[in-house]
Amino acid sequence: MDEKTPVEPEHSVPEVVTVEDVTIRFAGDSGDGMQLTGAQFSDTIASYGNDLGTLPDYPAEIRAPAGSLYGVSGYTIHFSSHEIYTTGDQVDVLVAMNPAALKVNLKDIKKNGIIIVNSDSFERKNLELAGYAENPLKDGSLSGYSVHSIPITKSTLETLKELNLPLKTAQKCKNFFALGVIYWLYNKSPEITLKWISEKFKKSPELVDANIRVLKAGLFFGETAEIFDTRYEVKPAELPKGTYRNLNGNEAVALGLVAAAKKAGVNLFLGSYPITPATEILQFLSGMRNHGVKTFQAEDEIAGIASAIGASFSGSLGITTTSGPGMALKTEAIGLAVMAELPLVVVNVQRGGPSTGLPTKTEQADLLQAVFGRNGECPVAVVAASTPSDCFTMSVEAARLAMKYMTPVILLTDGYIGNGSEPWKVITIEELPEMTAKLNTNPEGFHPYNRDENLVRPWVKPGTPGMEHRIGGLEKQHIYGNISYDPDNHEFMVKTREQKIQNIANDIPELEVVGDKSGKLLVLGWGSTFGAITSAVENQIAKGNKVSAAHLKYLYPMPKNTLEVLKNFDTILIPEVNTGQLAKLIRMNYLVGAVQFNKVKGTPFKAFEIEEKIEEVLKGLGGKK
Amino acid sequence: MSEKAEVKYTAKDYSSGIDVRWCPGCGDFSILAQVQRSFPQLVGVEKEKIVFISGIGCSSRFPYYMNTYGFHTIHGRAAAIASGVKTANPDLSVWMATGDGDCLSIGGNHFVHLLRRNIDINVLLFNNRIYGLTKGQNSPTSEHGKVTKSTPLGNIEYPVNPIAMAIGVEGTFIARAMDVDTKHLQALIQRAHQHKGTSFIEILQNCVIFNDGAFDNYTLKAHREDRVVYLEHGQPMVFGKEKDKAIKLDGFTPVLIDLKDGKHSVNDALVYNEKSKELAYIISQFSDNSAMPLPVGVFVDLDYSTFEDDMTNQIAEAKKKYGEGDINSLLRGKSSWEIN
Numbered sequence A: 001m002d003e004k005t006p007v008e009p010e011h012s013v014p015e016v017v018t019v020e021d022v023t024i025r026f027a028g029d030s031g032d033g034m035q036l037t038g039a040q041f042s043d044t045i046a047s048y049g050n051d052l053g054t055l056p057d058y059p060a061e062i063r064a065p066a067g068s069l070y071g072v073s074g075y076t077i078h079f080s081s082h083e084i085y086t087t088g089d090q091v092d093v094l095v096a097m098n099p100a101a102l103k104v105n106l107k108d109i110k111k112n113g114i115i116i117v118n119s120d121s122f123e124r125k126n127l128e129l130a131g132y133a134e135n136p137l138k139d140g141s142l143s144g145y146s147v148h149s150i151p152i153t154k155s156t157l158e159t160l161k162e163l164n165l166p167l168k169t170a171q172k173c174k175n176f177f178a179l180g181v182i183y184w185l186y187n188k189s190p191e192i193t194l195k196w197i198s199e200k201f202k203k204s205p206e207l208v209d210a211n212i213r214v215l216k217a218g219l220f221f222g223e224t225a226e227i228f229d230t231r232y233e234v235k236p237a238e239l240p241k242g243t244y245r246n247l248n249g250n251e252a253v254a255l256g257l258v259a260a261a262k263k264a265g266v267n268l269f270l271g272s273y274p275i276t277p278a279t280e281i282l283q284f285l286s287g288m289r290n291h292g293v294k295t296f297q298a299e300d301e302i303a304g305i306a307s308a309i310g311a312s313f314s315g316s317l318g319i320t321t322t323s324g325p326g327m328a329l330k331t332e333a334i335g336l337a338v339m340a341e342l343p344l345v346v347v348n349v350q351r352g353g354p355s356t357g358l359p360t361k362t363e364q365a366d367l368l369q370a371v372f373g374r375n376g377e378c379p380v381a382v383v384a385a386s387t388p389s390d391c392f393t394m395s396v397e398a399a400r401l402a403m404k405y406m407t408p409v410i411l412l413t414d415g416y417i418g419n420g421s422e423p424w425k426v427i428t429i430e431e432l433p434e435m436t437a438k439l440n441t442n443p444e445g446f447h448p449y450n451r452d453e454n455l456v457r458p459w460v461k462p463g464t465p466g467m468e469h470r471i472g473g474l475e476k477q478h479i480y481g482n483i484s485y486d487p488d489n490h491e492f493m494v495k496t497r498e499q500k501i502q503n504i505a506n507d508i509p510e511l512e513v514v515g516d517k518s519g520k521l522l523v524l525g526w527g528s529t530f531g532a533i534t535s536a537v538e539n540q541i542a543k544g545n546k547v548s549a550a551h552l553k554y555l556y557p558m559p560k561n562t563l564e565v566l567k568n569f570d571t572i573l574i575p576e577v578n579t580g581q582l583a584k585l586i587r588m589n590y591l592v593g594a595v596q597f598n599k600v601k602g603t604p605f606k607a608f609e610i611e612e613k614i615e616e617v618l619k620g621l622g623g624k625k
Numbered sequence B: 001m002s003e004k005a006e007v008k009y010t011a012k013d014y015s016s017g018i019d020v021r022w023c024p025g026c027g028d029f030s031i032l033a034q035v036q037r038s039f040p041q042l043v044g045v046e047k048e049k050i051v052f053i054s055g056i057g058c059s060s061r062f063p064y065y066m067n068t069y070g071f072h073t074i075h076g077r078a079a080a081i082a083s084g085v086k087t088a089n090p091d092l093s094v095w096m097a098t099g100d101g102d103c104l105s106i107g108g109n110h111f112v113h114l115l116r117r118n119i120d121i122n123v124l125l126f127n128n129r130i131y132g133l134t135k136g137q138n139s140p141t142s143e144h145g146k147v148t149k150s151t152p153l154g155n156i157e158y159p160v161n162p163i164a165m166a167i168g169v170e171g172t173f174i175a176r177a178m179d180v181d182t183k184h185l186q187a188l189i190q191r192a193h194q195h196k197g198t199s200f201i202e203i204l205q206n207c208v209i210f211n212d213g214a215f216d217n218y219t220l221k222a223h224r225e226d227r228v229v230y231l232e233h234g235q236p237m238v239f240g241k242e243k244d245k246a247i248k249l250d251g252f253t254p255v256l257i258d259l260k261d262g263k264h265s266v267n268d269a270l271v272y273n274e275k276s277k278e279l280a281y282i283i284s285q286f287s288d289n290s291a292m293p294l295p296v297g298v299f300v301d302l303d304y305s306t307f308e309d310d311m312t313n314q315i316a317e318a319k320k321k322y323g324e325g326d327i328n329s330l331l332r333g334k335s336s337w338e339i340n
Helices: A034-047 A099-108 A124-129 A152-163 A167-172 A174-185 A191-200 A205-224 A249-264 A279-286 A301-313 A324-340 A367-372 A390-405 A415-419 A487-507 A527-542 A562-567 A581-590 A607-618 B027-041 B059-065 B078-088 B100-104 B108-117 B162-168 B182-194 B221-227 B277-284 B307-322 B327-332
Strands: A015-019 A021-029 A051-057 A072-080 A091-096 A109-118 A146-150 A230-234 A242-248 A268-272 A294-297 A317-322 A344-350 A381-384 A408-414 A421-425 A470-472 A519-526 A548-552 A554-556 A569-576 A595-598 B050-054 B069-072 B093-099 B121-127 B173-178 B199-204 B228-231 B245-250 B253-258 B294-301 B336-339
Touching: A021 A034, A021 A099, A021 A174, A021 A230, A034 A051, A034 A072, A034 A174, A034 A191, A034 A242, A034 A421, A051 A415, A072 A099, A091 A099, A091 A174, A099 A109, A099 A124, A109 A174, A152 A167, A152 A174, A152 A205, A167 A174, A167 A205, A174 A191, A174 A205, A174 A230, A191 A205, A242 A249, A249 A268, A249 A279, A249 A317, A249 A344, A249 A390, A249 A408, A249 A415, A249 B327, A268 A279, A268 A301, A268 B078, A279 A294, A294 A301, A294 B078, A301 A317, A301 A324, A301 A344, A301 B078, A301 B108, A317 A324, A317 A390, A324 A344, A324 A367, A324 A408, A324 A470, A344 A390, A344 A415, A367 A381, A367 A408, A367 A554, A367 A581, A381 A390, A390 A408, A390 A415, A390 A487, A408 A415, A408 A527, A415 A527, A470 B059, A487 A554, A519 A527, A519 A562, A519 A581, A519 A607, A527 A548, A527 A569, A527 A607, A562 A569, A562 A581, A569 A581, A569 A607, A595 A607, B027 B059, B027 B121, B027 B182, B050 B059, B050 B078, B059 B069, B059 B093, B059 B121, B078 B093, B078 B100, B078 B108, B078 B121, B078 B307, B093 B100, B100 B108, B100 B121, B100 B162, B108 B121, B121 B182, B162 B173, B162 B199, B162 B277, B162 B294, B173 B182, B182 B199, B182 B294, B221 B228, B277 B294
Parallel strands: A015 A230, A021 A091, A091 A109, A109 A146, A268 A294, A268 A317, A317 A344, A344 A408, A381 A408, A470 B069, A519 A548, A519 A569, A569 A595, B050 B069, B050 B093, B093 B121, B121 B199, B173 B199, B228 B294
Antiparallel strands: A021 A072, A051 A072, A051 A421, A242 A421, A242 B336, A381 A554, B173 B294, B245 B253
């Protein structure tokens, strides 16, 4: 700015620059409230009509030692004025509440990106904990970025001085100061957060007052401190008309199952044991008593699924929710539900494995477990959600198939889409696919293992007169359901159970191809890689490269046209967050080899990684066909 | 409805008619017979409302022999499955047949939590102190030192005391019966049915093949009355053919007294109180104490709310407070926006 300008306004008015696409990350100690801050910002952004994707990333420890590198918790929001599929490859703005948060996230920040730090936390102890020999704010190492040092802690305490709050309580408000600054920087009204604060702390008015004061102080700071010479504007995205809400994958699963049960006219029963990152589903459903939902927090994973099977036997839709280690424990009970032929939805929000693995990190390594992981010939239907809001669609599908085919259905999601959120165009129960719980009440000619045209046996609610019968895990005699050790009957029943599941292929959508229906390269994915693959392939197509994409949402059985789709391409590329599990299934099912692209680091693919791989394969440098 | 209430069943109506495949002489036959004889008297329960859930083991074949709804499940999980059945559908009368391995070993966790939750399920524990279906290994109720196929040099574990365990985890109805005392077992089945909440009956059951005579020391007719004390609420703990022996409480210590020794009378005898968990625990310690008689009957019968009733009430309360759930407004959520 020209110093000689004769009439200076009281404040310089920053320029407002319109950008298409922004990624912001809030990072701090796991006790700093970064998840909450991020969630508030994304709710606000969503209400402005931007398309968005979010990715929380937090340590397994609830309160890891303050200031440590492994205690850093982050929340990324990618929002845009056009449709987006990912949570952003690189960060435009990092809010770092301490040196550790800066150090952990620096590698993800764009060249010339904005870094906002809480300068109060850059003192000797925190710098040491983060492994900084010199203060990075002073040694010039951040010269490639636009760094804004703000005394966030001091400003917060100063704002709250007259309220005489305990020091710890006052310090806890500092995340709202950072949020206020970001609201100012992106020209957003804090209204949604103000409302949220008033609701959240309604029992302690002093906290409502404190948090609101700090949030506003952050906004005013942005306005008056003259440290930003630019504000940014991201215009609303052109999304189809309708009612929208922000939805994360776990909440979407809960809503989908409630809606499906209501649509089918049955009661919903959840048996579950808390496990990261699936616990939220249990919590959401526990709050839906006025919808008649019964939740049973069981003594262990086995009791979780066992109680759900009991509920299904007694005429409700039984569901259980878990993650990898819990899935391992439920295995025997899934076998029982296969044998007893009862409806059951098993949701596995996958996380890094094996064993306890990486509880808070994402992975797609339970696919083969879902398809094969049981004793005996034990087919179950397996479906997978591809985005946070697709968790709604696929949980409805899982429930529909479970009831229609009297079978357990495994729904695979993962930590990335389970915790991640995006705007969802709200649908009503009337728009859901038709489904009915066919509870049989006619004793005429009834036998428990009589089958309909899809080979499905009848579901009978105990309490129905004249239809008393016994089922169980022992092999059943065809039609009559008595115990049978007959060798021919056993083989017949094994084949019948398999055929029943295969019949589902007639009842699911075909595999769709994005881009040309044939060509050199098809990128085939499943589950949460959808966003990165779609972005990458759309970018490549825009660049003029010949590449298409297809995404499997039904893994067992697969859509009937899968082989037909694959045959139309010279090369199949399969990116997966595992060591190649879908690639194995594709080879096994269709004798089609694929170029594998695997990443097992607890983090989702970035679109640019897939783009690079596509280009590499297209240049003929990729793996073997 | 009134027509239905008048339906009179006979024991035969509860038999599924398929061949019963327990070993000849097995105590399970008696338990099956007593259940079938008692059930016609279950007040106000239509046959189609009865569900039998079992796990794995000899006893767990039970549901196949009952002409009711039944589910023979997987090892140890009967309590968890039954919990789902009853919670999801509280109208049903849910019964669980289980054994000492199924209930106390592999299923110990579920058993503990079932009792604690007080779900209205009636648990019949067939305790024969041995693994029968796998042909003779020690079970969690096998005696210390016992030689079995998997403890050829003697069992170096101590047995669990099912009654004391049930008291410890806040069971609200805890009883013990013997397969050979048919009338007493029938009476306890009725009491279990009447009790609101989890009812637990440990039935001492003879495994004729792998642990024959395990309870003969107490249960043989010749000396049963002298070695078994029947607990009765409000009644003195007197036993013996001649009603000449009694239990007296000396501080916290139970002592055996002789009513004919001229020093004691029936007034010295402990009056049993099934509302007292403390008393029940003291009496439960008679097990495997050869100096004391074996207590059978109802140890505790307490009145607590049941899990499924609390659940039903929560749903009713939530509907009253927030209104009958409207699915479309749930889907829309609290902060939606319009794009026009």
